[in-house]
Amino acid sequence: MARLAIRHETFYTYEKPVSFTQHRLLLRPRDSHAIRVADAVLTVSPPGEVRWVYDALGNSVCCFTPAGDSRVLSIISDLVIERFPAQISDLHIQDPQTATPIVYTPADRATLAPFIDPATDDTEGDLLRWLRDRVGGPHEPALAFLLRLNRSIHDAFEYQPRDMGAAQDPAHTVRTGAGTCRDFAWLMVESLRRLGYAARFVTGYLYCPAHGDLRGAGATHAWCEAFLPDLGWTEFDPTNALADSPDLIPVAVARTPLEAAPVSGAIYGDPGETSLAVHVDVRALDSLPAAA
Structure with missing residues (x-):
């Protein structure tokens, strides 16, 4: 504690x-x-x-x-x-619904429906083309894929702090290859929704006493939560490639960044x-x- x-x-x-x-x-x-x-x-x-x-x-x-x-x-x-905190450990999950593609029970799907439907357009297909290059095989566990996507956004995009303004459209983030924490979180949320995952946008704070290089400290921070069978809502911070980290302090969850x-x-x-x-x-x- x-x-x-x-x-x-x-x-x-x-x-x-x-x-x-x-x-x-x-x-x-x-x-x-x-x-x-x-x-x-x-x-x-x-x-x-x-x-x-x-x-x-x-x-x-x-x-x-x-x-x-x-x-x-x-x-x-x-x-x-x-x-x-309860960090992700080496979990041995036998539930076949946690493999790709993700499958939710009817009861869960009824509750999760607002977080499965994308909230943005991708008229030119930029986001979808980017996402298809990162989708793994059909037997890849969902958690392994989410961790890989989380790391991929961290490694491939340039972090550019921006104090004011709304979150960028995910397709715009893909085209420019740069953004701030809310842009990367929104990119991951909308990407996962296009693959059938329930995902939501999270705002809160970042604690980094032993990690001076964490990006997003000193201001409000944003990340993604995805819902997984057996695991529930699980945190992924693509800005810093963190997953269910004790450094993440959630304050609010929402369907879109504007609501948070x-x-x-x-x-x-x-x-x-x-x-x-x-x-x-x-x-x-x-x-x-x-x-x-």
Whole structure:
């Protein structure tokens, strides 16, 4: 078990005062057998109404409506979590449904259907051609294929950090050969769906004390989850070629990247020039300085 402190700071600055609609915040992990939230403090400015709900996928959502006009919107989340990782080991899976092609039971398929249908188009066939070159033989275990695809994206694509903007269309990522973590996660999600896998987009945090070369630290991170018989939802991070790693701290899952944005909302009025600054710090609790 690891105790981690997470600080997530989001600052919007506007040239002119604006007012705000309700904002949807996905900043807090939901308690599970792998994560327990020991402490959580949300500091917002300007102040306003705060209400917590669980959405249809079980994500912990804060509905925050800032009051009045302001030239600054500040959202700071401080968490202490306990992490109980269970890494993938040398599993001997005898279930034939875990071989390629993947087969789900009727009950599972009814639940997983929204995550099996692709959400993007591939009108020129770029994504499909790229994917066909990576599909293995019909007897390759699904887990072996997923690990291989995860590593293939990591090795073949150039990582280019990008703080703002939506996730790229997967076909665009294939054509350019570059992207950031949300682009690689979305590429893997949509690729797996075209092969009949249930896959979903995950956002959260990355803890890397012993891996200074991990890509995506210092900001929110994104990766892919695929559903496998006997294993359930299993994490794959193509940005760093990680699988079910204790360094991955999931906060929210969604069918598309847009639905998993950590902060979403709108403003009223003409803001003039706008700037956004986001910083995430994840560290072991024992490494924090002692209180004065």
